[in-house]
Amino acid sequence: MISIGDIYNQDINFLFGSGASFGLFPTLQLQVQRGEGSSRYTLEDLATKFEREQDRRRMIPLFMHYYASCIRPAERLSLEQAMASEPGAVVIKNYRTFLTTALEMVKRRKALDRRCNVFTTNYDGCFPLVADALIKEGNIDFVLNDGTRGFTQRILQARNFGAYLCQAGVFGRYQSSIPQINLIHLHGSVYWSKLDAAIQVGYDLSRREDLLDSDAMAVLQPFSAVLNDPASTLADVPDTAFSNAELEAFWAKYEQIPIVNPTKWKFHETVYEEHYYQMLRLLSYELEKPNAVLITFGFSFADEHILNLVTRSLSNPGLQVFVCCYSKSEHAAMEGKFKGHRNVECLVLQDREMDFTSFNEQVLTWPKAAVPRPNTPATPAPALLPAPDADGEDLI
Structure with missing residues (x-):
């Protein structure tokens, strides 16, 4: 339903909500x-x-x-705890499938900075945990940029999302950027903590205090x-x-937990509040680019700041927004929210609800046919891309 052939070389942004992690965690x-x-x-x-x-x-x-x-x-x-149950294993598999698809898309970009942005309102660690597993396997070379710099203390700064990593030849005769996904937590993360006037990110929560015995x-x-x-x-x-x-x-x-509460309130700590608005500005900046694409999944647009920001950005004629709707009733609600905007396409499946599995299998998926190799008589359809082979490399 979303032609990867039409968008892979554009500035791609994803926006994920709680629907992506449903099965591991409940929705609101x-x-x-x-x-x-x-x-x-x-x-x-x-x-x-x-x-x-x-x-x-x-x-x-x-x-x-x-x-x-x-x-x-x-x-x-x-990951071990998540994979112990069938619903959890399905969720982790879907995150893995999505990351693989997104990385294959940015690998084919012509630009030197082969990046895409994943904005999420989820607090959980599904993205970094699955990315870690993919990196350890060694089959895909990529960077998951969580916006931090540092070693023993990793400090989150908005400016770090503008960086990307390049590989150069021994004699500097070529440069090649490593595929990168910027992971941007709009509503905070369980891995954040306050360090003086900064936000520290740490993935070891073994000493985190339990608020309820x-x-x-x-x-x-x-x-x-x-x-x-x-x-x-x-x-x-x-x-x-x-x-x-x-x-x-x-x-x-x-109140000290670094998350946005699911109400009209925002962060209670100034340092988190400032970062929140910096990330909203980053989202706004990305959607103002001439060839920007925004794909939302599992997101209800209940956050009025994000809804208003996206709505204002729709004045950009080069922006294309795909809103993936879980059900026909949600599709009707989203059609109402974005009524009159021609560059918004609200997607819904007619025969089933759009969960993460069907999103990966039917909405954001590779074309069935691959582009023939040079000198073959067949003429490829212009919207199709070379499908990835088993090693994740192009077929041409």
């Missing part, structure tokens, strides 16, 4: 019914409602539930059970047995 969708019909609250909806009503007795436990179900599992994620989890369990009950309504969401002091103690620590 809860099971609490809004009322009549099948509409249900999201975690963002309930958090905003409880905040507006100043109902901290239910708002803070809601974020305890979010921490226990999303953030702490992301902090503990390893086993006793607290037991107290929280009835509250979480209601949130996950399809028969529940807002009236069923209970108070908890936590004291006010216990709730406030959790909240003080939770």
Whole structure:
């Protein structure tokens, strides 16, 4: 549905949301019914409602539930743990397939800087963990640039996303850039921490403090059970047995986590807030390029900053946006959000929901036919590219 032959040599940007990691981590969708019909609250909806009503007795436990179900599992994620279950193995396989496809695309670019940008609102480590595994196998030479520099302390700086790595011949007679993916966390990462006035990135979380012990989890369990009950309504969401002091103690620590909360709030720390807006400016800059492409997957555009930024960028006639929709109902919603913009194409599958597997297999996939070798009588279709062979090299 997306012709790689048309976009591989352009400035490619991807935007991933929580739908990409579904199977390892839940989305923000809860099971609490809004009322009549099948509409249900999201975690963002309930958090905003409880905040507006100043109902901290239910708002803070809601974020305890979010921490226990999303953030702490992301902090503990390893490939071995993820591959232990069938849903997790499918998620990891899909990340691997996507990275391989993206790298094959940038390898074919004519420009010296063979890069693409992956913007993500996910906090988890699926991209770096899978990239590490690919690099260790040694079959693909590439760089995953997370924006850091340093050795014992890796410091995140926005300017580092503008760099790329080149290989030169022994006598300097040629230069060849190494394929690179810039990984840009728009909403923060479980691997971030504050270091004075800077952001430090560290992938060893073995010493990370657990904000909820086993006793607290037991107290929280009835509250979480209601949130996950399809028969529940807002009236069923209970108070908890936590004291006010216990709730406030959790909240003080939770606010230090370097992520954007799934509400209208943003980062609580200035250093994270500044980086957040720098990354939004980077996204805006990339979408203003003459031949920019943006492909979104698993992203609902609930973040109004990102939605407004993308909408403003659509005045660029050289920008092409592909919004990949999970279902027909989401497709209708996205058509409404981007109504009137000719350079937006909202994609949906007619026979199934668009999960990460179908995205890789049916939406962003290599052409079935390869371009014939020179001096063969057949004339290739202009939109097709040479398919990668088993070693990841061009067939021509």
